[in-house]
Amino acid sequence: MNIKELKSKYDDYYKSLKGFTVVLSILNFDCNTIAPKKSLEEKAELTSSVFEEYAKLSTSVEYQEVINELYKNKDKLDENYKRIAVLKKKELDHDKAIPLDMRKEYNILLRKSFLAWRDAKQNNDWKSFEPFLEKIVDYQRKIAQLWGPIQGSLYNTLLDSFEEGNTTEKLDVFFNSLKETIIPLLHKIQQKNFKFNDKFITAKVSHNKQIKLAKYLLKINGFDLSRGCLAETEHPFTDGITPNDARITTHIYENLFLSNVYSVIHEGGHAIYEQNLSNKLIDDLRNAPSMAWHESQSKFYENIIGKCPEYINLISKKINSILPKEFKNKTTPEQLYLAVNNVQTSLVRTEADELTYSLHVIIRYELEKKLINGELEVKDLPVAWNKLYKEYLGIEVKSNKEGVLQDSHWSSGSFGYFPSYALGNAIGAQILNTMMKDFDVFEAVNENKIKQKIGKWLKDNVYIYGAKYSPNELVLKVTGEELNTKYFTDYLVKKFTKIYNL
């Protein structure tokens, strides 16, 4: 095959596979939103044949040949196909490395584990989940072994699969500097013993009003509702299914409207990325280069924009309008600002404030690193978890439900993903620094020009590249320098020093 034929062969395969990813994404979205819970097991069973067809197609001998040939000839390809060749070769090598039987068994295990985790969390019953997690950790170690350890570490291999080029060596430096910044800052804040006037945050706001509020926020942030949708789920997520279909989900608690507010702003950030990836990109590179990059956008909207004074000012009137009588038009922007930036040590990552959030991630990072590298056993995990919460956050974990069982990640085999959240914060802060050289970001928020100025800048300077570059290359491309985590620590220090008058 010549290069042209090879590319066209690849394109055909891409098209076939893409069809499957679209329908399977919709199946997943459906199962997590509208599908009756009672149908989930039978549906997993009934649809397994489609997953198998997809796996067959994506690992067929012919497809493997196409990818191997593309990779062999990568230096003769234009930069798009070259990048694709590199990415697909890695994916293929990963797939091929795992024997089919093992993959099948593992998929069955993951399906059962997820349900076991859900029940274990509900019943606060760690012991019922422990044997599942033990098996998953075993599989993850075996998989990393088959993929090949990086710099002698199995965990590095898993990290690299989520974030090309990421290693424990880099993360240890980053997380140490984060700990050294956050923990002392947290202690100083705690000593201040600040009292907030924030009773309104538990005021009852109806489901209906919260949905309207969510749509309002999405609109001012620049999410195009005619090219996406908003649905409800247990654990909010975003899915960019096709170019004109980026979906956001949220969870409404009638007595905690801010949970919905920041969930929607966060997921909206992901979806704005998806909606604004350049049309000029070839479809296969119409993605973020990594999950940390994706998180950089959701966290940017959630924290840097969504929790700055100018944004609070902007939405304060709307928030007041949906509060019950006792608080309506009586809640000042200052009160709201302090409430959303109220630093307090807490047990649950997803409800943590911007400052302590990273500590939750670091705890998970340190534990999963040890689990995968064989330095910690699953049975000792709850004790180790609780110990780190005591050490970094100074709090006692009273139940595994709010402790080691809180996140779904491990139950679905995602080891090495948690650091993406923290890296996303670091990328976001570095982007802010670059953006500020071009215009005053917070003034743009103040003018209600989030879409016109901030969104446009991100589109022109970030989304335009899709997945053409590696995560690290993109940082360099966008900001002109390597990832420098100091931007994030500086940002935190400046922000919280000011709020708490330290």
Add this chain to the structure above:
Amino acid sequence: MNIKELKSKYDDYYKSLKGFTVVLSILNFDCNTIAPKKSLEEKAELTSSVFEEYAKLSTSVEYQEVINELYKNKDKLDENYKRIAVLKKKELDHDKAIPLDMRKEYNILLRKSFLAWRDAKQNNDWKSFEPFLEKIVDYQRKIAQLWGPIQGSLYNTLLDSFEEGNTTEKLDVFFNSLKETIIPLLHKIQQKNFKFNDKFITAKVSHNKQIKLAKYLLKINGFDLSRGCLAETEHPFTDGITPNDARITTHIYENLFLSNVYSVIHEGGHAIYEQNLSNKLIDDLRNAPSMAWHESQSKFYENIIGKCPEYINLISKKINSILPKEFKNKTTPEQLYLAVNNVQTSLVRTEADELTYSLHVIIRYELEKKLINGELEVKDLPVAWNKLYKEYLGIEVKSNKEGVLQDSHWSSGSFGYFPSYALGNAIGAQILNTMMKDFDVFEAVNENKIKQKIGKWLKDNVYIYGAKYSPNELVLKVTGEELNTKYFTDYLVKKFTKIYNL
């Protein structure tokens, strides 16, 4: 292969194919409910590969062999597999009869035609749709030719594909007796010049309240919301996706709450059928034997139950509670009963009353029979349509939007389907007659025991058989006699004579 191997081979194929039908049903449901309109075209394009894989699988040489072998050995099979062999052989013969290229072209045409119809209806622009419909009719005629005419008629072939054993000969008799019953009855009713006190039917009822009402109606009718769901769409439909996932859709008009009420009761009837098909049936026969049978249940709940005085009595309090002040607690069950049974000639089938509804179906039947049998050209369709509306209903069709363009069926190639609606009514009335021998159906409604008595009877006497028998055999099995359309005409005469005091 021996019989056991053959059955197991078939089961494997069934499982693979079923996975595809489940994910493709969910894709379809998604496209018709939550998916952004702007994403529909790209999604159709992107997912076409999955439809192709499905088609490949369902027409593979090996699969054909399995079906042919099963069919050859059908007399050695148990009754379940025997029935499957007969049904699948027919399906396969139909599939095989159409060359692959033709099928592909036709699918593309149908996709485009549906969009063309949607736009044409919106813009009241028949001419833009005419060339599409011409091509569809051509294809339908070619397909019927390839399948083989039945008793010399191409239209019979299409009828039979929806309703095994159905022919124009039978339908002509049925529809003539319907016309002879309904048209004189209609004239008598019109002469009475009855005035209704039904201003409340256009009262504004909020979206929220209508959704709550819909769920209330579904509950009293016996639909299990924990094994299904309710969503919104343009043109309501039901989909029984898996045993524990039967989905209903509705369309809410804030100024026409009864439209939602009867749409939900109708779709609920379909879904109750799906939910209560016996678990003991093998999955492949866990279906209705035909669309007329499916319609018999939706129409039974919609009309026989949903529009009887006892049902109106039952729901009247709830209806009153959601009406605006002016009407709240002032609308009597009698007024409500007369309003839902208000006979008036109208242009739109889906909004027609129970009496005139059949005339709408008959008009479509007569026209499509002529189109397929080559006695009417597409270009002459609007004139022919309008002529029949004048003749049977006595009304002028002023726009094609409310005339020949109103239904989506023809745009998606469904010729021969419309009679199912009328046959469903006939089956429903015959079932009512049988059920009344066992207990007083309307007394059961009066006692709010729809699920416990009527639902249970249908489950035990109808749903238990799934698709094990042909449509006609099932009529015999359930009611002890062949389909006798007199039950339906008698029912209509009795009901409307009483209401209008004729």
